[in-house]
Amino acid sequence: MKAEILKMLKERQGFVSGQELSDGLGVSRTAVWKAVNQLKAEGWQIEAVRSQGYRLLGEADVMTSSELATMLDTDWLGKRLAYYDETDSTNVQARKLAESGAPHGTLVAADCQTAGKGRRGRSWSSPKGTGIWMSILLRPAFSPVCASMLTLVAGMAVARGIEEACGLHPLIKWPNDLVIDGKKICGILTEMSTEDEEIRYVVIGIGINVNNEEFPPEIRDKATSLRLELGRSVRRSPVIAETARAFEEYYGIFCRSCDMSGLRQMYDGLLVNRGRQVCVLDPKGSYEGQALGIDDQGSLLVEREDGRVSHVISGEVSVRGIYGYV
Amino acid sequence: MKAEILKMLKERQGFVSGQELSDGLGVSRTAVWKAVNQLKAEGWQIEAVRSQGYRLLGEADVMTSSELATMLDTDWLGKRLAYYDETDSTNVQARKLAESGAPHGTLVAADCQTAGKGRRGRSWSSPKGTGIWMSILLRPAFSPVCASMLTLVAGMAVARGIEEACGLHPLIKWPNDLVIDGKKICGILTEMSTEDEEIRYVVIGIGINVNNEEFPPEIRDKATSLRLELGRSVRRSPVIAETARAFEEYYGIFCRSCDMSGLRQMYDGLLVNRGRQVCVLDPKGSYEGQALGIDDQGSLLVEREDGRVSHVISGEVSVRGIYGYV
Numbered sequence: 001m002k003a004e005i006l007k008m009l010k011e012r013q014g015f016v017s018g019q020e021l022s023d024g025l026g027v028s029r030t031a032v033w034k035a036v037n038q039l040k041a042e043g044w045q046i047e048a049v050r051s052q053g054y055r056l057l058g059e060a061d062v063m064t065s066s067e068l069a070t071m072l073d074t075d076w077l078g079k080r081l082a083y084y085d086e087t088d089s090t091n092v093q094a095r096k097l098a099e100s101g102a103p104h105g106t107l108v109a110a111d112c113q114t115a116g117k118g119r120r121g122r123s124w125s126s127p128k129g130t131g132i133w134m135s136i137l138l139r140p141a142f143s144p145v146c147a148s149m150l151t152l153v154a155g156m157a158v159a160r161g162i163e164e165a166c167g168l169h170p171l172i173k174w175p176n177d178l179v180i181d182g183k184k185i186c187g188i189l190t191e192m193s194t195e196d197e198e199i200r201y202v203v204i205g206i207g208i209n210v211n212n213e214e215f216p217p218e219i220r221d222k223a224t225s226l227r228l229e230l231g232r233s234v235r236r237s238p239v240i241a242e243t244a245r246a247f248e249e250y251y252g253i254f255c256r257s258c259d260m261s262g263l264r265q266m267y268d269g270l271l272v273n274r275g276r277q278v279c280v281l282d283p284k285g286s287y288e289g290q291a292l293g294i295d296d297q298g299s300l301l302v303e304r305e306d307g308r309v310s311h312v313i314s315g316e317v318s319v320r321g322i323y324g325y326v
Numbered sequence: 327m328k329a330e331i332l333k334m335l336k337e338r339q340g341f342v343s344g345q346e347l348s349d350g351l352g353v354s355r356t357a358v359w360k361a362v363n364q365l366k367a368e369g370w371q372i373e374a375v376r377s378q379g380y381r382l383l384g385e386a387d388v389m390t391s392s393e394l395a396t397m398l399d400t401d402w403l404g405k406r407l408a409y410y411d412e413t414d415s416t417n418v419q420a421r422k423l424a425e426s427g428a429p430h431g432t433l434v435a436a437d438c439q440t441a442g443k444g445r446r447g448r449s450w451s452s453p454k455g456t457g458i459w460m461s462i463l464l465r466p467a468f469s470p471v472c473a474s475m476l477t478l479v480a481g482m483a484v485a486r487g488i489e490e491a492c493g494l495h496p497l498i499k500w501p502n503d504l505v506i507d508g509k510k511i512c513g514i515l516t517e518m519s520t521e522d523e524e525i526r527y528v529v530i531g532i533g534i535n536v537n538n539e540e541f542p543p544e545i546r547d548k549a550t551s552l553r554l555e556l557g558r559s560v561r562r563s564p565v566i567a568e569t570a571r572a573f574e575e576y577y578g579i580f581c582r583s584c585d586m587s588g589l590r591q592m593y594d595g596l597l598v599n600r601g602r603q604v605c606v607l608d609p610k611g612s613y614e615g616q617a618l619g620i621d622d623q624g625s626l627l628v629e630r631e632d633g634r635v636s637h638v639i640s641g642e643v644s645v646r647g648i649y650g651y652v
Contacts, residue, residue, distance in 0.1 A: 095425075099421075144470070144518075145471065148522075148523060151522070176522070189521065189522060190521075190522055191519065191520060191521045191522075191526070192470075192518075192519070192520045193517065193518070193519045193520075194517060194518045194519075194520075195515065195516075195517045196474070196477070196502070196515060196516055196517075196640070197474060197639075197640055200517070313523075314522070314523055
């Protein structure tokens with residue numbers, strides 16, 4: 001009910017009477033009053049004036065389950081929503097939910113993570129209110145070998161989500177980071193559980209730096225936040241909602257062919273490495289070349305000096321830009 | 327301590343005095359007496375005679391944690407052993423243990439499963455005392471794409487384990503069943519959890535029909551047990567122990583190349599499909615051909631009538647013998 005009240009308050013530019021809310025929702029006025037108090041406790045600034053009703057004052061960036069549910073404009077992603085004020089890691093929670101049968105499209109989000117992690121177990125700073133920590137649970141019918149491409153699909157969705165919600169234009173550093181002006185704004189970690197040659201579930205974890213006002217000195221030139229880029233604080237729910245909407249769209253395209261063929265052109269347009277000299281750190285021998293884009297399987301195409309084109313598979317190698325910043 | 331007492335009783339062909347046990351283990355005679363009573367409660371037939379001591383009578387097929395620990399003669403597999411008198415499924419338990427940090431080589435076994443399952447969620451009958459239900463937890467450093475071959479490695483290990491423990495010669499129906507005279511004796515289900523392009527853990531579940539005296543009419547011509555084949559009951563611990571030992575050996579060979587190249591010849595020697603006409607049920611169009619063996623990636627090589635050789639990948643297709651029984 002909180003979600004419905006929030007929606008009605010947001011749609012109206014002024015007061016909504018308690019009677020109107022009570023009639024609209026088919027509940028008692030006492031129930032409305034209780035729900036409004038809960039919303040206030042969550043941080044929403046709601047003014048209550050006798051004989052006029054309730055009015056939403058500012059939209060503070062309190063991210064709550066109700067707010068997220070109101071914002072989400074999707075067909076299937078986030079219909080089941082698990083929101084935590086604080087949790088160890090949204091990926092860990094998503095895996096637990098998956099093991100207990102949560103459906104395809106379950107969305108897990110948290111205001112704060114106490115044990116967030118990045119690739120290869122690196123810890124990921126997740127202080128309260130500063131970032132978006134979310135995980136998408138999928139139960140696809142396709143083969144496990146296709147699943148690694150979902151990291152690329154998610155990267156595209158976050159880039160679009162940030163663009164729609166706040167007008168910035170992040171680029172993708174293949175395979176799973178988003179950058180703005182060469183500084184990291186988002187990381188993606190995809191986990192999977194399989195049974196023989198079938199996928200039990202995939203969990204895509206997304207971490208976005210949103211309202212960080214500064215970073216520790218050692219990463220200050222490597223990381224940024226939406227706030228630092230825009231010079232103002234940013235509401236997180238719309239970014240999540242736009243990302244979810246874009247993910248649904250791109251995932252639909254992906255599932256038609258179970259490869260990147262339908263998304264490749266768009267992905268290449270977002271690829272920060274494209275046209276740049278990169279160094280491929282292959283255990284069998286590193287080499288340099290020019291990044292051309294991805295192939296249909298999501299591998300990075302790197303043209304070497306002798307004209308040969310390598311298909312670089314994620315996980316086998318690392319790629320770094322030669323000119324420092326990416 | 328139960329494991330040590332069992333070991334001392336097994337090594338001696340006659341009585342072991344309480345004093346000898348007590349001295350050997352550095353515990354009180356009361357502690358010895360209590361441990362012997364626990365072993366009796368687990369089903370071991372131990373005779374206690376005043377002034378002579380304790381003697382092991384028969385080796386009934388009570389499978390216990392102590393007995394398994396005594397039997398296992400391995401370097402790393404089963405050093406951590408989780409034994410259940412009854413559990414939902416050893417794969418489920420192994421996954422839970424993996425999620426809470428259990429080490430590479432953890433072995434899970436149960437006397438009875440209440441929710442055992444086969445491939446694609448098919449239920450798998452697991453009544454008390456009749457079968458071996460075990461799961462091996464691995465944390466390999468190799469790429470997830472190599473993991474599907476572990477099913478083949480495990481199949482070879484079970485075939486060898488059964489041969490060493492009771493002299494029967496099961497063959498392998500590619501990719502993950504063992505058969506004797508065309509009837510199924512064992513199924514293998516491999517599950518995996520990944521993070522980006524790295525394996526978090528692999529769980530190999532193994533179910534073997536051991537002491538079943540009969541099967542339901544609808545599967546009587548498709549399933550058999552070690553007991554039905556031998557005409558006598560079979561102790562399960564030695565089968566598990568020999569399987570574990572063989573798995574260690576074959577896994578070591580597999581890890582040298584992370585493919586089947588070092589095991590392929592041996593695998594092909596066990597392959598019941600080899601040289602037979604098979605029907606490949608490919609969604610893109612079924613076809614018949616002669617199974618030749620596997621390639622280094624564990625795919626089944628099928629020679630078609632026009633001489634072309636298909637590399638059949640597990641999961642994409644089903645293979646069935648044309649002449650009924652396999």
